[in-house]
Amino acid sequence: xxxxxxxDFGTLSTRVTLMDTDxxxxxxxxxxxYPLHRSEADPHVARQSHDDQMQALCTAxxxxxxxxxxxxxxxxxxxxxxxxxxxxxLDERLxxxxxxxxxCDHTAHGEAAEITQxxxxxxxxxxxxxxxxxxTEWGYAKLLHFLRHNPGAPLATAAENCDMIAATLCGxxxxxxxxxxxxxxxxxxxxxxxxxxxxxxxxxxxxxxALAGINDKITGRWxxxxxxxxxxxPDWAERTGMRAGIPLPFxxxxxxxxxxxxxxAPGDVVNVVGTSTCIIAIADADARPVPGICGMxxxxxxxxxxxxxxxQSATGDVFDAIARRAGSDVATLCExxxxxxxxxxxxxxxxxxxxxxTVLVRPDLGGVTLGWDLHHRAADEMHAAIxxxxxxxxxxxxxxxxxxxxxxRIINAGGIPQKNDVLNQVYADVLGRPVHVPxxxxxxxxxxxxxxxxxxxxxxxAEAQERMAPPLRVFTPRASHVAAYxxxxxxxxxxxxxxxxxxxxxxxxxxxxxxxxxMGRG
Numbered sequence: 418x419x420x421x422x423x424x425d426f427g428t429l430s431t432r433v434t435l436m437d438t439d440x441x442x443x444x445x446x447x448x449x450x451y452p453l454h455r456s457e458a459d460p461h462v463a464r465q466s467h468d469d470q471m472q473a474l475c476t477a478x479x480x481x482x483x484x485x486x487x488x489x490x491x492x493x494x495x496x497x498x499x500x501x502x503x504x505x506x507l508d509e510r511l512x513x514x515x516x517x518x519x520x521c522d523h524t525a526h527g528e529a530a531e532i533t534q535x536x537x538x539x540x541x542x543x544x545x546x547x548x549x550x551x552x553t554e555w556g557y558a559k560l561l562h563f564l565r566h567n568p569g570a571p572l573a574t575a576a577e578n579c580d581m582i583a584a585t586l587c588g589x590x591x592x593x594x595x596x597x598x599x600x601x602x603x604x605x606x607x608x609x610x611x612x613x614x615x616x617x618x619x620x621x622x623x624x625x626x627a628l629a630g631i632n633d634k635i636t637g638r639w640x641x642x643x644x645x646x647x648x649x650x651p652d653w654a655e656r657t658g659m660r661a662g663i664p665l666p667f668x669x670x671x672x673x674x675x676x677x678x679x680x681x682a683p684g685d686v687v688n689v690v691g692t693s694t695c696i697i698a699i700a701d702a703d704a705r706p707v708p709g710i711c712g713m714x715x716x717x718x719x720x721x722x723x724x725x726x727x728x729q730s731a732t733g734d735v736f737d738a739i740a741r742r743a744g745s746d747v748a749t750l751c752e753x754x755x756x757x758x759x760x761x762x763x764x765x766x767x768x769x770x771x772x773x774x775t776v777l778v779r780p781d782l783g784g785v786t787l788g789w790d791l792h793h794r795a796a797d798e799m800h801a802a803i804x805x806x807x808x809x810x811x812x813x814x815x816x817x818x819x820x821x822x823x824x825x826r827i828i829n830a831g832g833i834p835q836k837n838d839v840l841n842q843v844y845a846d847v848l849g850r851p852v853h854v855p856x857x858x859x860x861x862x863x864x865x866x867x868x869x870x871x872x873x874x875x876x877x878x879a880e881a882q883e884r885m886a887p888p889l890r891v892f893t894p895r896a897s898h899v900a901a902y903x904x905x906x907x908x909x910x911x912x913x914x915x916x917x918x919x920x921x922x923x924x925x926x927x928x929x930x931x932x933x934x935x936m937g938r939g
Contacts, residue, residue: 419493419872420444422481422659423864424474425671426499426578428521428692429453431470433477434861435485435492438874441885445485446861449473454516461523464516467505470578471585478657489658494872495586495649496642496666496864498674499578502552502605504559507581509573510590517578518559521693521730523772523780525558528565532558535624536616543607543616548710550778556606557621557628564627574634577601579668586657586665588650595637596646600669602639603714604726610715614639640667641716642674642867643878666871672697672726673718674863675830677878679855680886683722684825686814690840691831694729694806696775696813700822707820709776719878725822727813731771733833735784735802738770743795747837750799754839757800759846759901763935764788764801765927767913768809776816777917785916788931803840807847808902808909814848828853828889832860838892846898847906853889862886901939 418439425432430450436443451469456462474497482489500520505513518525532551536544544551551558560575574592576584583589583596602608607616615635621628640646646667654661672695676687686698700723706713710727717724736747743750765787772780786801814824827850829841834854845852866881875881908930911922933939 419869419874420487420491421865421868421872422478422492422495423861423868424477424495424497425675425861425864426470426497426582427671428500428519431473431477432861433474433481434865435481435487436862436865436869436885438869438872438885444487445481445483447477447480447484449477449480453519459524461526463519463522465503465519466516467513467581470582475656478659482658490660492659492663494664494868495659496668496868496871497579497582498669498671498864499582501577501579501601501670502555502559503578504556504575505578505581506560506563506570506572506575507592508571509592511574511584511592511595514570514572515563515567518563520554521771522559523553525562526553526780528561529553529555529558531624535620539620541607541616541620542612543609545706546609546713547607548706548712548775548778549708551607552711552774552778553780560631561625561628565625568627572634574636577605579670583646583665583668586649586653587647588652589647592634593636596667597637597639598667598669599639599641599714600673600717600724603717604670604712606635641720642666642669643720643870645871664871666867669717670695673724674867675859676718676863677866677882678859678862678886679828679830680882680889681718681828682879684823685828686817686824686826687828687830688810688844689831690732690829690833692731692733693771693774694732694810694831696727696810698725698817698822698824699723700725700820704821707816709778709816710820711775713820725817727775727817729768729806729809730774730780731768732806735768735770735806736799739795739798739802745795747799750796751837751839754796754800755842758937759898760801760804760905760931760934760939761937762788762793762797762801763790763931764793764797765905765908765912765931766798766801766805767909767916768802768805769917773917775813779917782917785912787912788928788935803843804847804905805909807844808906809913810844811848811906812910812913826853827851830855830859832858841892842895845892845894847902849894849899849902851894852892854892855887856890857887859887904939905934
């Protein structure tokens with residue numbers, strides 16, 4: 418058995434976790450921040466420096482090693498997951514030509530719309546597996562935006578954040594050797610073995626001649642998270658304090674590995690609740706695509722099964738915004754909310770504050786709150802926001818089930834559920850089924866599990882999960898709340914599709930119904 422290290426690159430920082438694969442204990446962990454570059458002129462901009470990320474990684478590794486009281490050379494393997502789609506344009510030596518277009522950068526909304534329309538017109542099969550809409554958050558859209566705004570750039574290739582981290586640490590400088598994660602490329606770049614890899618070059622060229630020949634530049638070695646991307650180079654061994662030559666697996670997106678860190682197995686759906694929410698599920702290999710889902714990719718979570726991704730564009734960000742406007746914090750506003758009944762506030766909140774990722778895939782939507790009166794407080798809006806998030810998750814799960822996926826268990830993971838029991842209980846009440854929550858944060862555990870697998874310490878992921886993943890506690894639906902939440906969810910569904918899709922509904926019935934909830938007669 419070994420000591421392994423896993424890094425989780427988030428929106429604002431990287432966390433490094435050290436684990437003992439024998440005992441399953443966390444030996445040490447550390448967080449190092451890096452700046453997120455926004456623009457007052459364009460709220461869609463969200464960029465980040467690769468150098469800032471790598472400097473933070475070195476700091477976090479050394480701090481985690483110091484906390485654990487070990488020698489960095491004792492680490493047997495390292496693995497890293499990142500946000501995505503976070504795209505960086507590169508030159509012929511894999512040096513950055515610009516900052517990452519971070520996952521939450523929505524500047525490519527026009528490009529995404531063009532890709533979607535052209536793919537629909539030409540019947541591109543890959544679009545079906547993306548849920549029928551190519552997102553403004555995804556790879557080709559962001560790369561096209563870069564090319565249009567930097568026509569003279571000496572672009573040799575582009576990479577996802579998780580692949581760039583692996584290539585950098587392994588000392589890879591040839592685009593032909595770039596490790597390409599099946600997880601990242603399948604969910605965000607329309608890659609699939611079933612249609613021969615990337616989407617047709619002719620299709621991309623017809624979108625814009627700037628994309629002519631682009632697939633010849635998206636080269637490299639394709640692999641999943643149980644395969645080796647390379648070994649730690651001497652240069653980065655010296656910088657991080659680890660030993661040169663230790664293995665690194667192909668990377669993946671943070672939510673996919675966080676799901677593994679929660680003991681996720683086939684039949685589970687995991688809500689990775691953080692700044693946004695990524696919803697990850699593992700289904701049978703014969704599951705079929707459905708509209709509005711962020712992607713269905715064979716092997717993207719674990720080999721042999723269909724990986725399904727969906728999500729919400731903002732979750733923790735919405736809670737933080739409500740608290741910030743009130744001059745308070747989320748924990749303070751949540752005090753006392755456990756005693757609130759279903760829609761006791763009379764407020765119905767549709768959480769589109771940063772657009773809709775699933776089911777509508779519309780970045781142009783804004784948050785909707787109905788039912789205000791003169792007596793509402795910020796805490797009331799917080800409770801309505803949590804209810805809205807849960808009801809939105811319910812719609813997403815329904816849509817995922819339409820593709821044939823079965824769900825036996827719901828798990829709330831990410832950084833927020835360990836700190837917010839109100840959220841977990843409301844999710845259980847709204848969804849009408851138990852919600853399982855790791856006893857401690859699983860962030861970084863999934864990365865350590867894949868580091869342990871590439872080190873050869875376990876035969877199967879399930880064996881590694883049993884040893885390394887935290888135990889789960891359970892929030893059971895309150896019987897007195899379930900029926901009322903079914904009625905509230907029907908109102909939410911009408912509002913969601915009326916505002917977001919233009920469906921017909923009796924809008925005149927919604928506010929009186931919310932008032933009845935407010936008066937305890939819902």
